[in-house]
Amino acid sequence: MLLPFHRRRLLRLTLVPLTLLLSCVALAQSAPSVIGTRAIVTTWSDPLEALGTLRADESVTLSTTVTDIVAEINFRDGEQVEEGQLLIRLEDAEEQAQLRASQALREERRNASNRASQLQERNLAARADVEDSQSRLRQADADIQAIEAELANYQIKAPFSGRVGFRNISVGALVTPGMDLVTLDKLDVMQLDFSVPEVFLGRLSPGLMLNATTAAYPDALFSGEIATIGIRVDPVTRSVSVRADLENTDGRLRPGMLMEVIVQQRVRDTVVIPEAAIEPSGDRHFVMLIEQSEGSTRLARREVAIGERRNGEVEILEGLAANDLIVFHGLQLARDGQEARLIGIADDETGIRALLEADR
Template sequence: MPTLIRPFGALLLLLLLCPLAFAQPLPGVIASLAERAPWSDPLEALGTLSADESVTLSATVTKTVAEINFADGEQVERGRLLIRLEDGEEQALLRAAEALSAERANVLGRVSQLQDRNLAARADVEDRQAQLDQARAQAQAQQARLANYRIRAPFSGRVGFREVSVGTLVTPGTALVTLDKLDVMKLDFSVPEVFLGRLSPGLALSATSVAFPDEVFSGEIATLGTRIDPVTRNIEVRALIDNPGLRLRPGLLMEVIVQQRLRDTVVVPEAALEPSGDRHYVMVVHEEGDDHRLEQRSVMIGERRHGEVEVLEGLDEGELVVVHGLQLARDGLAVRLLGVMDDHTGVREILEAHR
């Protein structure tokens, strides 16, 4: 019997003298830095695009189409001749008016020479001058009428499908082609009247469309409507959005997010929050020499966005909060800090580095 007691006593003595030999390793956590960043409250709405400038060019006279100088969908510059109507008769009338002006100018010159030698009355010179002015006015009027036979681009933009062919007889009001200025787009949407006080021209917004699901288009509010709809209690808002590559088209439905109430605030990853009833907590990591210890702290949060949360009270900029390992985290617990997550290093990279 004493032979059995000696090994057992030796084992007990070893446990008493070397408790660290069987100590469990400290739980590992991954933290993130509480940072101060720009923040806004998103206001979501649906809007419809329209061109910055848009017009349907039409005829103002009854004539046949003599010339078409554009291709469907072509980008054209302001003042470019797009369509010419048959204008032979008008050109002849213009030449006749210009010839009459030249004739009366010659007559005025001869009468003026005679008047200089006192061989003609002053009244004759004045009559000839009036006749010349009348002829010139008739030539200018004919020149203006001739412009109706030439359809030019009133601004730079992209033409649509042409609706006529050479030889087509057109009448006043006949649609010839559409022209849209697409480098900047107008985005019209409505929001409830309760947000009126938070909106102002110049406020930034972003817009997305199912046509381009992986791209976000940026813009800003240009104008607020002057009236509130008495039925829907909404106010109309117009924004301007840049259209790189001219891919957006008038009539496209857009999902709009207005960035209202711009401010700087403390931001942490949403994964750092521990909800409990109507309160929220975070685990703050404190450095104590070579060790790290946790502190459970109550925080007041604001808005959330894309995996981030705004912290209004309870946390300062620059503090570390646990984002991975919260299952074992307790107030006052000593932990092993595996790493700090940032824009370039995620949880997966940190865990793989400690395997």
């Protein structure tokens, strides 16, 4: 049955826009807009995470071996001191008097020995008298050395350069052997002790680099390297102790701090792409390669073998080479063999948002 003329005309007018719309949709499907990124070669490693505790490179609690009164304190809390610097002096007046008496006696015996030697040279004294005077002089020297060694116990000196802690004594206080007087820590290099499971023992070696963070400085990253690996495995925890050295030139790190450790094991150069550019399919992984030639931009689906993942990036073991251009944004509409419109290439300086805004 034929439709009236005005109905056939209305139908033709309706089909024309619909045909144009379907053509536009087909064109859009055939040439999706995509943003690309390039595969790069970068240094990669398998992170091994652990928790560690900081120790000073050198640490000691100074005390005395004698009982006496504090006569002098030559440091302030938290001060940096040098090796050999006198920190605390105890009252040593009696010992100093004994030293002066012994020094006077030594001088007297030296003169007697010299006179005996001169007389013996002129055959006016026996050889035995000369030897006796020299023996008494040596005895005086030994007595002085003993007193000087005893006097050293009355002077507390820094055994190495470092930073002192809080002092717990005052001038006039009576101290006894073994009493804690002050702590001294060498802080320019810190030791970081942590444990790792024994299964990773074969991947560790002295010199392996690591990074560490602490809640005290959440935005800071401290670098170091493994110095020593323990020679025993704990039979209960099945872990091995590891000690690393961290530079602490600015003095921010303190003994006893808890740190999160990331050991950079199996360091290598590898191809890396953004994780968002991966299209998984079961246990297989694909990327959409962007092929450009003679003004044409075409998409090609390619299977890749992936390795480790970290921070939105993925390691490519097979399937891509450095500088290969792949789809980073617009992957949902991309199809194998399609022509595509490349909006731009995202990199460290130009992000997806900036490219999309520039394309409006």
